[in-house]
Structure formats: structure tokens, C-alpha cells
Amino acid sequence: MPKYAYYPGCAVHASARDYAVSAQLVCQALGIELQEIKDWTCCGASSAHPTSHLLGLSLAARNLRLAEEMGLTLTSPCPACTSRLAGARHELRDPAALAEVNDILGKDFGNTVGVEHLLQVLSKGDRALPVKRPLGGLKVAPYYGCLIVRPQKVLGFDHEENPQSLDRLLSAVGAEVVPWGFKTECCGAGMPMARKDMVHKLSGRILAAARSAGAEAVAVACPLCHSNLDMHQGDMKPNPKMPVLYFTQLMGLALGFSAKELLLDTHFTDALALLRGKGLA
Amino acid sequence: MSVNAVVPAPGTPFVKRVEGLSGQKVLKCIQCGKCSAGCPAAFAMDFTPRQVMRALQLGLPSDELLGASTIWVCLFCQTCSVRCPMELDIAGVMEALRLVAIEDKHPAAQKNIALFHRLFLWGIARTGRLHEFGLGGMFNVRSRQPFLNVSHLPKMLFSRRLPVLPPWPWSKGAGEVRRIFRRVQAAQKASRGSHA
Numbered sequence: 001m002p003k004y005a006y007y008p009g010c011a012v013h014a015s016a017r018d019y020a021v022s023a024q025l026v027c028q029a030l031g032i033e034l035q036e037i038k039d040w041t042c043c044g045a046s047s048a049h050p051t052s053h054l055l056g057l058s059l060a061a062r063n064l065r066l067a068e069e070m071g072l073t074l075t076s077p078c079p080a081c082t083s084r085l086a087g088a089r090h091e092l093r094d095p096a097a098l099a100e101v102n103d104i105l106g107k108d109f110g111n112t113v114g115v116e117h118l119l120q121v122l123s124k125g126d127r128a129l130p131v132k133r134p135l136g137g138l139k140v141a142p143y144y145g146c147l148i149v150r151p152q153k154v155l156g157f158d159h160e161e162n163p164q165s166l167d168r169l170l171s172a173v174g175a176e177v178v179p180w181g182f183k184t185e186c187c188g189a190g191m192p193m194a195r196k197d198m199v200h201k202l203s204g205r206i207l208a209a210a211r212s213a214g215a216e217a218v219a220v221a222c223p224l225c226h227s228n229l230d231m232h233q234g235d236m237k238p239n240p241k242m243p244v245l246y247f248t249q250l251m252g253l254a255l256g257f258s259a260k261e262l263l264l265d266t267h268f269t270d271a272l273a274l275l276r277g278k279g280l281a
Numbered sequence: 282m283s284v285n286a287v288v289p290a291p292g293t294p295f296v297k298r299v300e301g302l303s304g305q306k307v308l309k310c311i312q313c314g315k316c317s318a319g320c321p322a323a324f325a326m327d328f329t330p331r332q333v334m335r336a337l338q339l340g341l342p343s344d345e346l347l348g349a350s351t352i353w354v355c356l357f358c359q360t361c362s363v364r365c366p367m368e369l370d371i372a373g374v375m376e377a378l379r380l381v382a383i384e385d386k387h388p389a390a391q392k393n394i395a396l397f398h399r400l401f402l403w404g405i406a407r408t409g410r411l412h413e414f415g416l417g418g419m420f421n422v423r424s425r426q427p428f429l430n431v432s433h434l435p436k437m438l439f440s441r442r443l444p445v446l447p448p449w450p451w452s453k454g455a456g457e458v459r460r461i462f463r464r465v466q467a468a469q470k471a472s473r474g475s476h477a
Binding site: 010011013014015016018039040041042044045046048049050051052053054058059062063100103104105106146148150151152162184186188189190191192193194195196198201202209231233234235252253262265268 | 287302321322324325354356357358359360362363373376379380383391393394396397398401402405407409410411413415418420424429430435436437440441443444452453454455457458460461462464465468469
């Protein structure tokens with residue numbers, strides 16, 4: 001049974017509880033063990049590295065070291081965390097940088113740990129999915145966001161401009177994946193407090209593009225994308241009224257879990273009416 | 282106008298500092314503009330990414346860039362960096378410019394974005410993990426927008442997606458993070474001292 005050191009990250013641990021719960025359920029159903037890193041802390045996210053480079057590296061390295069101690073590859077459902085952790089790992093290949101960070105940590109960290117986003121873990125190989133309730137041609141726009149596939153030289157996963165892993169996973173559980181051009185456009189990331197106008201503009205055009213591509217829902221793999229596309233949708237004018245679901249919730253539905261178990265009732269833009277119409281909730 | 286105005290000047294100390302921090306050579310930029318064309322935040326910038334690269338090539342006064350909105354509204358989405366035909370990490374240059382602006386205490390053109398990042402790190406330095414409720418509350422008070430995003434609160438609280446209590450500050454992790462903050466600060470003070 002594949003086993004990973006699980007790093008939820010601050011948002012998935014709290015405001016994206018629905019992502020955490022659905023990810024755990026799907027992994028259990030597929031026989032993947034997520035062993036949470038004990039005492040994990042913030043990776044530094046988008047605030048630390050453009051404030052102090054050394055701080056960003058050290059905060060990430062503390063968590064990488066904990067995973068290294070477990071002897072497992074680290075996985076996170078959050079692309080921002082994955083990107084910071086993988087980015088730190090990439091930079092710490094420089095022995096001088098590693099020595100400097102080890103000095104800060106006061107520990108002996110070897111920088112030998114692998115880092116993979118949960119989507120990468122779930123889309124690995126040709127895993128047979130025990131689908132109990134195919135999604136019946138639900139038209140879904142697969143939205144990857146910025147940091148799952150960028151930059152390729154750090155992450156080495158999928159394709160920077162036209163990724164396919166989420167497309168394949170959603171097709172495998174019976175969704176109809178619509179082709180569209182906004183797969184990796186930015187949603188506005190961490191700006192909903194400081195520049196709400198930017199989030200409305202960027203997320204608004206993503207939702208509009210999904211609509212015009214014929215999608216009935218958008219699938220996401222990031223807690224920030226979900227918050228920007230779902231929670232802030234109600235403040236956009238006109239309201240796009242486009243359900244936004246975590247890809248793990250869509251997979252969970254197909255694997256036989258109920259909408260309630262997957263916390264689909266906690267979203268701002270109602271997804272339940274659509275799912276009921278398709279006999280999925 | 283002198284022809285020299287469009288000939289790249291040899292790097293000023295400021296340009297060299299940005300190059301050192303980012304590991305990028307600004308003269309490699311061929312000004313094709315792919316970075317600006319793909320930048321999702323370009324509409325909110327005063328200088329587009331291509332213009333930033335040009336300003337660095339020409340060695341324009343550092344105040345222009347350090348006081349620009351651009352370095353604060355950049356989302357670090359990496360689109361520019363992965364599309365650059367010269368393989369320049371333009372997002373890395375943006376990051377370096379922000380690092381210089383912070384280090385030199387240059388007034389931020391986007392005060393609320395700078396405030397957001399300061400408050401974010403203030404919280405992490407105390408509890409080791411992000412406390413979203415606390416960060417939102419502090420941001421609203423300090424930016425004097427008491428009702429910002431408040432309409433989302435009832436649903437978030439009701440669906441138990443927004444813990445009101447902060448993460449336990451006496452956990453092992455929080456203690457270690459506090460120590461990381463202290464040591465990084467000390468290391469930076471020491472290195473600034475040795476440069477002076």
C-alpha cells in the first residue's frame with residue numbers, strides 16, 4: 001500500500017476542510033495511506049519568500065525535514081504549499097544554502113525528500129478506480145491553476161500550458177471534460193483581502209470562460225482557487241452561478257460517497273441542485 | 282535625445298543587487314514582451330514586466346521600480362518565467378525587487394498588500410500556523426475596512442470552516458517556528474553589519 005507523509009497546510013486544515021475530508025476519503029478508497037506529519041507548521045506560503053529569502057527557505061525546510069525523518073515522500077493537497085516546499089528543495093541543492101538553513105534549523109537536514117502534489121499522487125500510473133456511480137457525463141471544466149504545473153523544472157509534473165492529468169482522472173470517473181483555454185490562468189491567489197478587485201476580475205473571467213465552454217461545474221485542486229472561485233462568486237456582478245468542486249469531491253461521488261460525507265453542502269455556490277439533477281446527490 | 286539613452290548602461294549597484302538576489306542577468310532579455318502579454322496582473326501594474334526588465338537594463342533610478350505597484354501586485358504565478366524564450370526567471374526578478382524594497386524600507390505603492398504580508402508573517406511567527414480568522418480580523422482593523430468580506434462569515438462559521446480560536450501557540454512546532462524567526466533575524470542583522 002503506497003504511503004505518503006501528508007502535509008495538509010494551513011488552509012486545507014481549516015477553511016478548506018471539505019478538501020481535506022474528501023481527499024482522505026478518496027485516498028482510503030484507493031488504498032493510499034496519508035500519514036499526517038506530526039507538528040507540521042506553515043510553509044511560509046506567499047508571504048515569507050518575497051519578504052526574506054532565508055526565512056522562506058527555513059520555514060519550508062522545517063517541514064521537509066520532518067517528512068525526511070518519516071522516510072516517506074511528502075504530499076500536499078495545496079499547490080501553494082507544494083510549490084514552496086518543492087521550490088525550497090530545488091534551491092537547497094546548493095550545499096551553501098543547505099548549510100545556511102541547517103544552521104538556522106539547528107538540525108541535520110539532508111534534503112533528500114520527494115515532494116508531490118496530491119493530484120500527482122492520484123494520477124500516477126494506470127490505477128483502476130473502483131467507480132460505483134459514474135458521473136454520467138457531468139460537464140466539467142478542469143482548472144489546474146498556476147502552481148501545480150509551474151515551473152516544470154522544479155516540479156517535473158504534467159505540462160505547463162496544457163496539462164492533462166486532471167482531465168484523465170475526471171474522464172475516468174465518468175465526467176465529460178470540456179476543452180477550454182483557462183486551465184492554468186491565475187485566479188488572483190492570496191489577494192482577496194488586499195485587492196479584492198483583482199480577484200473578481202481574474203476569477204470572473206475564468207468562470208465566464210468555463211461557462212462559454214459549456215461546463216456545468218469547475219473542478220479545482222487548490223484551496224485558494226476554491227475560495228476565490230466559490231466564496232467570492234456571490235460578490236461578482238453578474239453572479240456567474242457556477243458550482244466549483246474539489247476534484248476529490250467529484251472522485252468521491254463516483255467512488256460511492258454521499259454529498260454530505262464529502263461536505264458538498266458547505267459551498268457558497270450551490271452544487272447540490274446540479275448533482276441532484278444528475279442523480280448524484 | 283541622445284542615442285545613448287537606448288543603449289543599456291553597465292549595471293548600477295542597484296541592478297547588480299537585483300541580479301545577485303535573483304540569479305538572473307537582465308541584459309539577456311530581448312524585450313519580446315511575452316511576459317507582459319501573458320501576465321494576469323498586468324492590468325493592475327504601473328510598469329509591465331517587460332518595462333521592468335527594460336528599466337533594469339537601462340539602469341534607471343531605483344526609486345522608480347521600488348516605488349512601483351508592479352512589485353506588489355505580482356502574483357508569483359510564474360507564467361512569465363515559464364514562457365520567457367530566454368529562460369529568464371522574471372518572477373524571480375520581481376521577488377528580488379520586493380526583497381530590496383523591504384530591506385531598504387522603501388514605502389510600498391500598495392500599502393494594503395504590504396500590510397497583508399506583514400500581518401500574515403506576524404501571526405505565523407507566533408502560532409506557527411496561519412489563523413485565517415485572526416488574519417482577516419486584523420487586516421480589516423488595520424486597513425480600516427471593518428466590513429471587508431464580513432458577508433462570508435456566517436456561512437464559514439456555520440459550516441465549521443473558519444476556526445475562531447488560534448492554533449495552540451505552545452505546541453512544539455510553534456516554538457520551533459519562533460526560533461526560526463529569531464535566528465533568521467539575527468543572521469540577517471549580522472550579514473547587514475558585515476556589508477556596512
